[in-house]
Amino acid sequence: MSDTTTPPASLAPTDYLAALNEAQREAVTYGVATGEVAGPLLVIAGAGTGKTNTLAHRVAHLLVHGVQPDALLLLTFSRRAADEMTRRVQRIVAQVSPRLATLASGGFAWSGTFHGVGARLLREYAGRIGLDPAFTIHDREDSGDLMNLVRHELGLSSKAKRFPLKGTCLAIYSAAVNTQSPLVEVLQSSFPWCAEWEADLKALFRAYVEAKQAQQVLDYDDLLLYWAQMAAEPAIARELGARFTHVLVDEYQDTNRLQAGILLSIKPDGRGLTVVGDDAQSIYSFRGATVRNILDFPALFEPAAMRVTLARNYRSTPPILDAANRVIGEAGECFSKNLWSARTGTQKPLLVSVRDDADQAAFVVEQILARREGGVRLKSQAVLFRTSHHSLRVEIELTRRNIPFVKFGGLKFLEAAHVKDLLAILRWSQNLRDRVSGFRAMQLLHGMGPKTAARILDNLQTAPPGAALLAEQPVPDGMRAAWDEFARLVESAGAPGAPWPMTAEQVAQWYEAQMERLYEDAAVRLADIQQLARLASTYPGRERFLTELTLDPPEVTSDQPGVPLLDEDYLILSTIHSAKGREWSAVSVLNVVDGCIPSEMSTGTEAEIEEERRLLYVAMTRAKDHLELLLPQRFYVTGQSSTGDRHVYAGRTRFIPNRLLDCFEGRSWPCVDADAGPVMSVAQARIDIAAKMRAMWQ
DNA sequence: AATCGCTCGCTTTTT
DNA sequence: GCGAGCGATT
DSSP states (O other): OOTTSOOOTTOOOOGGGTTSOHHHHHHHHTTGGGSSOOOOEEEEEOTTSOHHHHHHHHHHHHHHTTOOGGGEEEEESSHHHHHHHHHHHHHHHHHHOHHHHHHHHTOOTTEEEHHHHHHHHHHHHGGGGTOOTTOEEOOHHHHHHHHHHHHHHTTGGGOSSOOOOHHHHHHHHHHHHHHTOOHHHHHHHHOGGGGGGHHHHHHHHHHHHHHHHHHTEEOHHHHHHHHHHHHTSHHHHHHHHHHOSEEEESSGGGOBHHHHHHHHHHOTTOTTEEEEEOGGGOOOGGGTBOTHHHHHTGGGSSSOOEEEEEOEESSSOHHHHHHHHHHHHTOSSOOOOOOEESOOOOOOOEEEEESSHHHHHHHHHHHHHHHHHTTOOGGGEEEEESSGGGGHHHHHHHHHTTOOEEEESSSOGGGSHHHHHHHHHHHHHHOTTOHHHHHHHHTTSTTOOHHHHHHHHHHHHHSOTTTOOGGGSOOOGGGHHHHHHHHHHHHHHHSTTOOTTHHHHHHHHHHHHHHHHHOTTHHHHHHHHHHHHHHHTTSSSHHHHHHHHHHSOOSSOTTSTTOOOTTSOOEEEEETGGGTTOOEEEEEEOOOBTBBTTBGGGOSSHHHHHHHHHHHHHHHTTEEEEEEEEEESEEEEEEEETTEEEEEEOOBOTTSOGGGGGGSEEEEESOOOGGGOSOOOHHHHHHHHHHHHHHTTO
């Protein structure tokens, strides 16, 4: 509406905008009240600048101005982020009017990750793009299994010179798809040691794609790829563009070319498109994400996209922010926002030298307990680390002291063999052509091996659809009865309109009867299966259950000791990657030493090292009031020498060179005895390490 | 044809 | 410390 018209009487005063700062308000209101859909908007939102809040307000603002929830496409990095966004929007609009509260109470039909939304759109449009709407989705392991199957079929596994393993093949394939670049280039830049296999890999990938299509199976990458291909059809693109008048994307710095392509197809002129992100927090390039997406966004459009920068940090104290700014300021290519803090506080982040892994764990746990005594709940504290296994000692220490914790990242619930077994049965019942699922499911039967299973899968594939009866498949006489029972189970589970969650319960029941034979530790696994069955009952049906579980598995494994109850206070352990977007009052970062951060796996190229720097930046900017970086002087590595475990001496991460030490407070722990001399400074401690290293060889 | 037991090689981050 | 792969055994 123009400024000459008065707002409709139903419109409540926009009080909710008053709590925002100027830049935030600009991002929220840009183009909303003009009466037509606004041009493209890029919001550069530094760490802790109220990004989620701003995005939520923009969504709320759109609703207030009459946009229907169904017309919003809300793409976030995780489901958790989507849920958080929904909650906030609901809270905001509830203040404006009861009518809007009702409107938003159902949440947003089209919010979630690119993969999750893609899966749902593809099912809806399946008929028009030659896809079976009952397609199953393979997780990474399933994809690896299928890749392996094809790899064997093509005889690549028995080459004289060792052919890349399935995981490597899949990684190469995935990189090519997600970066949208030719195989040669991917091999050259990321997998130079596999370059000689280019021709074979090409054949392998062709066969892999054919296998997926024959089985009506999609992998993670396909969800984006099919969506992108679909959106490349002008008619469908127009339809999607009209249906979703507003598209909002969070964490845009971690999207890849495929995702950017999808957005551009739907919104070619950028009208109605809002992307939010922070190039300093781009940490997913290993997954094909490219920081160029966000950097090049404004110039994609004519006129260029509106750009709003949020630089006022509400999260961290000035010393913490200062240290983080300095760390990211060292980046070779620096786009830092130089965040400034609105808070008070004078405690510098700690740089704590400890002897080893064990002392690191002891120190961290002691500090956490001390802070809890001081009134900081466990839930407001977190321990962050580069790789999942870095937290092992801390986990042991926490368990020993009976401190509840939850760990994010690393091994997922989904990867446990027994969970995969159960899902394989359900997936196979949904789509009998899915060989990976069927192959796995059938071999749960005693007496069923790869040969018999493969023959049955062949029979099913060649039989006309609907004509193949599972029960009639040829199996050894000894297992006829068991097979009949299994076939009945799978067929009834796969029948259209099979009652849910009863189906899941029946399958779980059948599987539980097999577990004793399959696993020595069946008792522990049984609990998982029961939990899974309970989880199943919270979904409306099998299809949604399988899809959403595959794309967004529970982040916590239940075989951890002392899994806390929901209302209990518990500590968060998380990989830095999984800590994205979150914040805690106190944060401890483990192993801030070269070899861990940066990971020794990621020091090959300048770009990799820069990403590791941003990773440390992300870790540091999670802290609100208290930040400690741990420097074990030596840590154990496993399996690198024939003699087994050994320890190596480590130096402080290269991302905190001496010239940055004035931002930190150096400590040593355990404290050096007063009689033994002054407390070591960090610099002195390093000289000692060097001496020890020389001493090793004397 | 299935299964068990042995050896060899690899070992990040995740939708 | 773990899985994939292979050879021997049932």
